[in-house]
Amino acid sequence: MDGRMEVLARAREQIQQCMKCGNCQAVCPLYLETRHEGAVARGKIRMAVDVLEGRLQPTAELEERFGLCLTCKACEKNCPCGVKCVEIVLAARAALAATAGLPVAKKIAFAGLRARRLFDGGLRLGAKMQGLALKRVPAPDARRPSRAARFPIIGLDMRRVIPELAAVPLRDQYEEFNPAYGPAERTVAFFTGCVNNYVYTDAGRAIVEVLRANGCNVVLPMEQHCCGAPVYTSGDLPLAVEMAEHNLAVFAEADRKYGLDRVVFACGTCVVSFAEQYPHGLPLGAEAKARAEALAAKSTDVHPLLIEIGALEKPMGRVERKVTYHDSCHLARSVHVTAEPRQVLKAIPGVEFVEMKDADRCCGGAGSFSLTHYELSRAVTAKKAASIRATGADTATTGCPGCRMTIEDGLAQANMDQPTLHPAMLLYEAYVKAGTLKP
Numbered sequence: 001m002d003g004r005m006e007v008l009a010r011a012r013e014q015i016q017q018c019m020k021c022g023n024c025q026a027v028c029p030l031y032l033e034t035r036h037e038g039a040v041a042r043g044k045i046r047m048a049v050d051v052l053e054g055r056l057q058p059t060a061e062l063e064e065r066f067g068l069c070l071t072c073k074a075c076e077k078n079c080p081c082g083v084k085c086v087e088i089v090l091a092a093r094a095a096l097a098a099t100a101g102l103p104v105a106k107k108i109a110f111a112g113l114r115a116r117r118l119f120d121g122g123l124r125l126g127a128k129m130q131g132l133a134l135k136r137v138p139a140p141d142a143r144r145p146s147r148a149a150r151f152p153i154i155g156l157d158m159r160r161v162i163p164e165l166a167a168v169p170l171r172d173q174y175e176e177f178n179p180a181y182g183p184a185e186r187t188v189a190f191f192t193g194c195v196n197n198y199v200y201t202d203a204g205r206a207i208v209e210v211l212r213a214n215g216c217n218v219v220l221p222m223e224q225h226c227c228g229a230p231v232y233t234s235g236d237l238p239l240a241v242e243m244a245e246h247n248l249a250v251f252a253e254a255d256r257k258y259g260l261d262r263v264v265f266a267c268g269t270c271v272v273s274f275a276e277q278y279p280h281g282l283p284l285g286a287e288a289k290a291r292a293e294a295l296a297a298k299s300t301d302v303h304p305l306l307i308e309i310g311a312l313e314k315p316m317g318r319v320e321r322k323v324t325y326h327d328s329c330h331l332a333r334s335v336h337v338t339a340e341p342r343q344v345l346k347a348i349p350g351v352e353f354v355e356m357k358d359a360d361r362c363c364g365g366a367g368s369f370s371l372t373h374y375e376l377s378r379a380v381t382a383k384k385a386a387s388i389r390a391t392g393a394d395t396a397t398t399g400c401p402g403c404r405m406t407i408e409d410g411l412a413q414a415n416m417d418q419p420t421l422h423p424a425m426l427l428y429e430a431y432v433k434a435g436t437l438k439p
């Protein structure tokens with residue numbers, strides 16, 4: 001066997017567990033759109049066997065076929081044999097990237113992502129210049145400006161509606177150490193993630209403020225960088241390791257300096273990187289692995305933390321909204337956070353919570369998937385928009401900024417004007433209305 005197929009060979013045990021029953025077909029969002037066996041877990045497992053046994057050669061075309069997966073884990077949840085299908089898909093992508101190489105567009109994008117300062121500078125410049133390449137369009141949420149391309153841009157469909165980059169990134173709005181309002185009971189570091197830092201600063205601010213109002217010192221390590229998930233899921237393992245090691249060093253230093261009780265996340269994908277990929281998925285060196293295990297034990301999505309610190313018992317004003325909630329695949333199926341966001345929403349006076357059909361069905365975003373396969377992604381997102389419409393809710397919520405961006409686009413495409421918010425933003429609003437927090 002080709003030595004470069006080692007990564008895939010390590011997934012052989014998982015591959016052999018598949019009994020080809022086809023249960024995964026019933027739940028795979030991409031199979032439901034395409035009716036193509038190559039889109040579903042069983043088909044990809046079959047291809048992985050053929051690659052391992054030399055019947056399929058690692059080519060760019062094969063890479064494209066393994067790219068056809070949202071990594072949503074719906075198949076895993078429905079698999080009677082417990083096959084870790086996403087692990088197999090990611091192993092195949094890594095093996096193919098190492099042999100056939102990454103597509104040129106991804107190579108360029110990842111080269112930009114690799115250099116933290118360049119990436120940061122590029123997004124700041126983008127915030128200033130976004131009016132040149134993008135035009136303002138009516139937004140799904142009238143309070144948030146949105147944009148669409150003025151002319152064809154690689155990777156951006158001209159129909160797509162995207163939120164504006166924030167004028168001031170979240171981490172620039174705070175110090176590294178932000179003391180609790182009142183006596184401090186714990187110190188938490190906030191891994192903001194790229195989208196909450198550069199786009200959805202409204203969600204980030206709400207989280208920092210609500211935590212500070214509940215006895216948390218909030219540390220925002222300024223040197224943190226993208227968690228590396230787009231790189232990891234595309235199969236570029238060496239760069240994913242480099243990015244993980246950077247973040248682990250930054251947060252280990254914050255832990256040494258401030259004595260962290262928790263590391264908190266407001267993004268399903270980022271929390272999975274720290275809680276799952278860093279300690280278990282990536283081939284890290286011994287020092288980074290020890291850091292990864294220590295930080296994984298402290299890592300939590302923000303919703304369970306809000307409940308734990310008593311944030312739902314603070315005085316709250318009424319927030320008169322009919323609200324529904326979309327489960328991010330990563331939050332629901334990787335770190336099993338489903339009850340807590342609903343608990344947060346239901347605790348807010350005035351909020352009428354209404355469950356949508358298939359709340360945990362993937363929204364179709366899946367990181368760069370929606371850039372490379374917009375048509376297919378859009379078809380999946382349209383189903384999410386229809387589920388939201390059927391609830392009659394005036395507000396959609398989700399715990400993941402990637403899903404938020406996808407749903408905002410889906411609602412805009414469906415001519416719907418419901419805002420899509422992080423649940424903590426409604427908690428913040430309730431705190432402000434009660435005078436628990438100043439606006």
Ligand code: SF4
Pocket residue numbers: 017018019020021022023024025041042045075078079080081082083085
């Ligand atoms: S449900 Fe599981 S065992 Fe059945 S075909 Fe899909 S991956 Fe294989």
Ligand code: SF4
Pocket residue numbers: 027028029030031039040041068069070071072073074075076085086
């Ligand atoms: S992870 Fe999601 S998109 Fe990929 S095969 Fe499984 S169900 Fe289909």
